[in-house]
Amino acid sequence: MIISIASGKGGTGKTTVSTNLALSIRNVQFFDCDVEEPNANIFIKAKIKEREDVSVSIPIIDKEKCDYCGKCSDFCAYNALAVVPGNILVFPELCHSCGGCELVCPREAISWDERVIGIVEHGRAEGIDFYHGLLNVGESQAIPVIKALKRKMGKSKNVIIDIPPGTSCPVIESISGSDYCILVTEPTPFGLHDLKLAVEVVRHLNIPFGVIINRDGIGDNKVEFYCKNENIPVLLKIPERKKIAHLYSKGIALVNESHEWHELFGLVYNRIKEEVDK
Amino acid sequence: MKQLTVISGKGGTGKTSITAAFASLAKNAVFADCDVDAADLHLILRPKIKKTMEFHGLKIASIEKKLCIDCKKCHDACRFNAIDVEMNLIKGSCEGCGVCAYVCPVEAIKMVERDSGFAYISETRFGPMSHAMLNTAEEASGKLVTVVRENAKKLAEEKKKDLIIIDGPPGIGCPVIASLTGVDLVLVVTEPTLSGIHDLERILGVAHHFDIPAFVCINKYDINLDNTKRIREYCKDKNVDVVGKLPYDTIVTDAMVHEQGVIEFSDGDLADSIIKMWNKIKKRLT
Numbered sequence: 001m002i003i004s005i006a007s008g009k010g011g012t013g014k015t016t017v018s019t020n021l022a023l024s025i026r027n028v029q030f031f032d033c034d035v036e037e038p039n040a041n042i043f044i045k046a047k048i049k050e051r052e053d054v055s056v057s058i059p060i061i062d063k064e065k066c067d068y069c070g071k072c073s074d075f076c077a078y079n080a081l082a083v084v085p086g087n088i089l090v091f092p093e094l095c096h097s098c099g100g101c102e103l104v105c106p107r108e109a110i111s112w113d114e115r116v117i118g119i120v121e122h123g124r125a126e127g128i129d130f131y132h133g134l135l136n137v138g139e140s141q142a143i144p145v146i147k148a149l150k151r152k153m154g155k156s157k158n159v160i161i162d163i164p165p166g167t168s169c170p171v172i173e174s175i176s177g178s179d180y181c182i183l184v185t186e187p188t189p190f191g192l193h194d195l196k197l198a199v200e201v202v203r204h205l206n207i208p209f210g211v212i213i214n215r216d217g218i219g220d221n222k223v224e225f226y227c228k229n230e231n232i233p234v235l236l237k238i239p240e241r242k243k244i245a246h247l248y249s250k251g252i253a254l255v256n257e258s259h260e261w262h263e264l265f266g267l268v269y270n271r272i273k274e275e276v277d278k
Numbered sequence: 279m280k281q282l283t284v285i286s287g288k289g290g291t292g293k294t295s296i297t298a299a300f301a302s303l304a305k306n307a308v309f310a311d312c313d314v315d316a317a318d319l320h321l322i323l324r325p326k327i328k329k330t331m332e333f334h335g336l337k338i339a340s341i342e343k344k345l346c347i348d349c350k351k352c353h354d355a356c357r358f359n360a361i362d363v364e365m366n367l368i369k370g371s372c373e374g375c376g377v378c379a380y381v382c383p384v385e386a387i388k389m390v391e392r393d394s395g396f397a398y399i400s401e402t403r404f405g406p407m408s409h410a411m412l413n414t415a416e417e418a419s420g421k422l423v424t425v426v427r428e429n430a431k432k433l434a435e436e437k438k439k440d441l442i443i444i445d446g447p448p449g450i451g452c453p454v455i456a457s458l459t460g461v462d463l464v465l466v467v468t469e470p471t472l473s474g475i476h477d478l479e480r481i482l483g484v485a486h487h488f489d490i491p492a493f494v495c496i497n498k499y500d501i502n503l504d505n506t507k508r509i510r511e512y513c514k515d516k517n518v519d520v521v522g523k524l525p526y527d528t529i530v531t532d533a534m535v536h537e538q539g540v541i542e543f544s545d546g547d548l549a550d551s552i553i554k555m556w557n558k559i560k561k562r563l564t
Contacts, residue, residue: 008316010289010448015473036449037287037480039473077336077375098357098375137483140420140452165289165448166315168412168419172370189534190294194316200414205370218531242501249471249502 001276002159003269004178006202009194010165013184013214013238016248018162019043020255021182022128024265029157032132033174034164035118035145042251046123046130054133054148055114056141057097061088065109072101072110093140118145120152129157142170150174158269167197175201179276181209182235182268188219192226199232208275212268215240235268279434280563281442281461283312287477289448291467292497295530296552297445298322298539301404303556307441309402310430311409312457314395314422319445322539325400325407333410333425335394335417336374341367345386352378352387370415392416397425399433406433420452427457441563450484458485463562464492465521470505478509482518493562495522495555522555524548 005018015032019040022028032040041048059072059081066088073081073088080094081101092115102110118135131152133145142164150173153159163174175181181202185195195211202209211227216237227234238244238254247257255262284297297319301309311319339360341352346365353361356378360371379387395412408430410422430442446457446464458464464485468478478494485492494513499506506523513520525547533543541549 009318010286010316012290034449036451036454037289037473037477039288039476042472042476075376075380077373096373096375098373098377099355100375100377100380103355103377103380135451137450137480138455138487140455142449142451166419167414168315168453169417170451171315172415176370188531189321189537190318193318193321197316197414204415218528220535245501248473249469249505251472 001180001273002161002178003180003182003272004161004163004175005182005184006163006171006175006198007165007184007194008167008198009185009190012186012191015039015043015162016214016238016254017182017184017212018160019253020261020265021269022160023126023253023255024262025158025269026127027158028127029129029154029159030131031149031153031159032162033146033149034162035133035135035142035149036164038132038134040162041130041132043253044125044128044130046125046128048121048123050122052120052148053116054118054120054145055116056095056144057112058092058095058115059090059101059110060113061090062109062111065107067107069106071104071106075100075104117141120145120148122152143173146170146173167201171201172205175207176205178207180272181207182212183209184212184214185223186215186219187213187221187223191219192223195223195226199230210235210272213237235271236264279440279442281444282559282563283444283446283458283461283464284467285446285454285458285464285481286448286467287450287481288468288474291469291474292530293467294318294322294445295534295540296467296495297443299541299552300443300556301402302539302541303553304404304441304443306439307405307443308430308434308437308439309405309407310426310442310444311407312423312426312444312453313447314410314412314419314426314453315447317409317411320409322534322537323402323404323407324537325398325402325409327398327400329399331397332393333395333397333422334391335421336392337376337389338369338372338374338392339367339378340388340390341365342386345384347384349383351381351383355381373417395422397422397429399429405439406437408433420456423453423456450480454484455488458490459488461490463559464490465495465559466492467495467497468509469498470496470502470509472505475505475509475512479512482516493519493521493559495524496520497524498526499523500525521558522551524551
């Protein structure tokens, strides 16, 4: 079963929920797909044992063969190639590696080189098979790193995925294929607004979902009204407590401090399993 | 004209609340919400939309099945696995490169515009605003960020404003880079948590990579004083000024519930700290 944890708005508690859930159940494979800012291992504390570069292909132009006809730059949808009089420029960070330039080149002047844009790391902790990806600083494309991570996914495990914030391409890439999605929100106007966007995404992808309300007690009760009206199950409420915020700030998972939370996250898992097995 | 981008790396550290507070302090500025994935600034600034523009991101393939001869050339050529073996398009995977249309021998595939969202020009009680909405599950948020910034620039020129305040998205990737290239200063809002510190280090790396001066603001500094100290030391080491230390205060949420900025809503310690921080930023930008 694949459970992903998403939110729309950043900082609502995705990592809190995904790591605590992972630490409450057995046979877990964990993926932190927030490759721009991965934080799950602060709580899981896996010893990293393996590292793998993530590379993308970029075109290399043979300037002996190139006659600057401009067909490649005309074709490129990403403006990664520019032909100026007597020269051709490649902008590797804009290239999506589609291969179009090579196809349209009439002089076979284009070959390919690999460029490293990030890494995937693997380790183990408390029985959790842990993976995360890191996009290199200054790089713009998270998708290839997320794809490399998802290739590591096993079938027989309880897969937990920490999804990046937002609603666009990295989110879709990370979340697609999930059996269930937990949307984490907070009871504030920003939380509600971005929850609605996240609901649109999971409905669009036809993934069953439920909500966890974090920092319960602040703001107003509009998130709960919304969930009730839309028939969205509220799986858990995590209250606003200084103690919880402090544990988070130190990188300590709730379930490692309190047996009660361990049980509560276990119940969330059981409820999801029932829903998915239906 | 100067440009300031408020970013954070980690989400939920308070970028938008701080941007909204700045909006009420800036006397002659344009506001741009570049978190086009999950835009929230409008919930406080309540803009009156004056102009709506359609936004088309990258194109998308459209397959005419009647013309298809089942040669599978498109399926084989697509590097994004966006065309399955039965020549169905997997919309979410298509990155609009056009390779399938190029290799199709019977012209059964066309590249068509996709409706990716809208860009808006608006007026708020504090000044003009440029913002946008990306449709559900769309690509090219970086491209839309660029549109929002271009619109903000035009607005600033037209209305003779001397500053653009940009609310940036979380992360360090494409939309973040589009939000900060070419600006005069970034303000990184962080929080004293291990996650906040980790993300601060990465986002400062991005600012450094693009050679943009950065200031740091430690929000909710009092939830962990040890970590606050660590951030100060780290910033000192990196030669980055910590221009603000804001206390944890539920006023932020209360103001949000009332659709107001913190400065409008209250005049306590938090408001004072924000005003002090704003004055340092203003000084740097003039």
